[in-house]
Amino acid sequence: MRKPVSLLLIVTLLASVAVFLSACQGQTPPAAEKEAEGKPLTIVTSFYPMYIATINITKDVPGVKVINMTKPVTGCLHDYQFTPEDLKTLSEAQIFVINGAGMEAFMDKVVSQLPELKIVDASKDIPLITGDGEEGDNPHLWVSISNAIQQEKNIGMQLATLDPDHADQYSANATTYVGKLEELRAKMHQALDGVEKRDIITFHEAFPYFASEFNLNITAVIEREPGSEPSAAELSDTIQIIKKSGINALFTEPQYSARAAETIANETGAKVFILDPVVSGPMELDAYLNIMERNMKTLEEALK
Incomplete structure (x- = not known):
């Protein structure tokens, strides 16, 4: 089971969120307004596999910046402890791309305090493997290439909805990367x-x-x-x-x-x-x- 975030840390972080929201209320424009102001659309990803999937979809899309919230050496988020630096990163973003399936459940209370932050859930419509006892559903979807393909499609479609001005580019990039994943999947099946x-x-x-x-x-x-x-x-x-x-x-x-x-x-x-x-x-x-x-x-x- 994942280690819970300490109560004191949650309280501190939520208090910081409240202060931030109070200071910035009404100052977080949607994606279109960000572009009009010449500011980048900031997309934050929860951890490494979501970052790789997202940068493939946003490749060469103007005015879009992708940041990975956790360090690239973090590994799985089983025991990850949310930090004030993570809070600052999320507070400056308009979109948060998550794996879903419970992988980022430790962040639910913090994210709920950022109502303007749009969530892209890469696990949409992917059947989950149920764990034994209290383990819950297995969240390691991306390790299956077929699931990674579906996650790529999910991210692409949801980003296109949230940023319609660049929908065609997201769709084209997703199609290109999915083609590479499908080619590798065929190669792996042939080998294994x-x-x-x-x-x-x-x-x-x-x-x-x-x-x-x-x-x-x-x-x-x-x-x-x-x-x-x-x-x-x-x-x-x-x-x-x-x-x-x-x-x-x-x-x-x-x-x-x-x-x-x-x-x-x-x-x-x-x-x-x-x-x-x-x-x-x-x-x-x-x-x-x-x-x-x-x-x-x-x-x-x-x-x-």
């Missing part, structure tokens, strides 16, 4: 559909959508919450699964320590590979495409 080994063990719950898309079976998860070391019993259970199943590959993530996976590998002889959930990386247009292609090559090697 024929692999004999289908059972994998992953680092945390980032890959169910990816596994579903490529017909892989996640038999165990080393750390259900990244950064929380598995107990001795959990390690023992995973070791037994590997020994019984003959699985010879473990997949860690570059954003987190591989210590637990290495312990399991030492006990079983399995090899440790890196599978990237695309939650950090270079702030470049083709970053998602490049990272997913590396994942494809890693899986080809690990599952052959």
Whole structure:
């Protein structure tokens, strides 16, 4: 489960929002007025995969500035702590692009205090995988290329609605990038559909959508919450699964320590590979495409 934001921090941030709104009430014009004033339309994204998706859609659109709220090395937002700097960033934006599906739920109270801020929800109409017990829906939609395609379309359509003067450009950019994603998806299916080994063990719950898309079976998860070391019993259970199943590959993530996976590998002889959930990386247009292609090559090697 995600760690809750402290009550004191929430109160402090909401108080700051109230002061900001009081000072700026009636001074936040819509997108068209921003352009008329010669000021950029500022779009803020919640974290790295939403930033990469959005800069592809806004490429070469005049008068639009895209800012990523969190640092590009943050990773998933499971334990992210909202900061006063984030508040300032959001307060200066007109549009906030989120993954949705509960990934940014820790921000609900703050965002509700910014009524002029328009929300673009990339998870619209995407079926969610329900977690076990109190885990809730799995929010790691973008790790599936098919979901990333739908998220790109969602962002493009919603931006076109909010900024109709540039609707054609958003639509054209979305179509171009979706074409690249579809080409990569076909390439990955060609590479992975024929692999004999289908059972994998992953680092945390980032890959169910990816596994579903490529017909892989996640038999165990080393750390259900990244950064929380598995107990001795959990390690023992995973070791037994590997020994019984003959699985010879473990997949860690570059954003987190591989210590637990290495312990399991030492006990079983399995090899440790890196599978990237695309939650950090270079702030470049083709970053998602490049990272997913590396994942494809890693899986080809690990599952052959």
